[in-house]
Amino acid sequence: xxxxxxxxxxxxxxxxxxxxxxxxxxxxxxxxxxxxxxxxxxxxxxxxxxxxxxxxxxxxxxxxxxxxxxxxxxxxxxxxxxxxxxxxxxxxxxxxxxxxxxxxxxxxxxxxxxxxxxxxxxxxxxxxxxxxx
Amino acid sequence: xxxxxxxxxxxxxxxxxxxxxxxxxxxxxxxxxxxxxxxxxxxxxxxxxxxxxxxxxxxxxxxxxx
Numbered sequence: 460x461x462x463x464x465x466x467x468x469x470x471x472x473x474x475x476x477x478x479x480x481x482x483x484x485x486x487x488x489x490x491x492x493x494x495x496x497x498x499x500x501x502x503x504x505x506x507x508x509x510x511x512x513x514x515x516x517x518x519x520x521x522x523x524x525x526x527x528x529x530x531x532x533x534x535x536x537x538x539x540x541x542x543x544x545x546x547x548x549x550x551x552x553x554x555x556x557x558x559x560x561x562x563x564x565x566x567x568x569x570x571x572x573x574x575x576x577x578x579x580x581x582x583x584x585x586x587x588x589x590x591x592x
Numbered sequence: 593x594x595x596x597x598x599x600x601x602x603x604x605x606x607x608x609x610x611x612x613x614x615x616x617x618x619x620x621x622x623x624x625x626x627x628x629x630x631x632x633x634x635x636x637x638x639x640x641x642x643x644x645x646x647x648x649x650x651x652x653x654x655x656x657x658x
Binding site (some may be wrong): 466467470471472473474475481485489507508511512513514518521522524525526527533534569592 | 628631632634635636637638639641642643645646649651653655656657658
């Protein structure tokens with residue numbers, strides 16, 4: 460199973476590794492699930508970590524490297540991005556839909572707007588749907 | 593497909609000893625376990641760093657996810 464993760468899920472996981480989000484990352488390390496996210500999301504996370512928590516460039520690199528996530532470059536999902544941006548104005552949110560449409564997988568998010576979005580055949584799930592899996 | 597890696601004799605002996613002591617069926621299985629353990633440890637370290645920074649700045653998870 461391959462899932463596209465939103466930044467809020469990754470922050471939730473890092474905040475509490477015993478949470479459902481945290482356990483999802485551990486499942487990825489064990490090879491039970493494959494997690495991906497987008498270059499847009501990575502940049503958003505780096506911006507937040509630097510501005511709100513004072514992360515240095517080295518610290519950002521360390522955190523990104525430690526996450527069991529394959530970061531998908533813009534070039535892969537760009538063709539779907541323009542249309543996804545018509546559904547979700549935030550570029551990072553839109554990138555999730557575009558990426559999932561191209562890769563043919565589901566999105567996991569805690570963002571209300573992302574959860575309510577309808578884009579092609581992309582399914583957006585809440586994290587709690589993975590509890591007990 | 594199997595391939596080879598080059599390590600010193602000391603490291604090779606350490607790995608073989610660990611394999612026998614821990615009961616792994618092969619060096620491959622031992623190394624796979626060590627890699628997984630390292631990745632988990634790194635993730636926990638990053639989680640700890642994030643939590644410390646949040647505490648220092650008195651920020652909640654909601655403050656981060658906007």
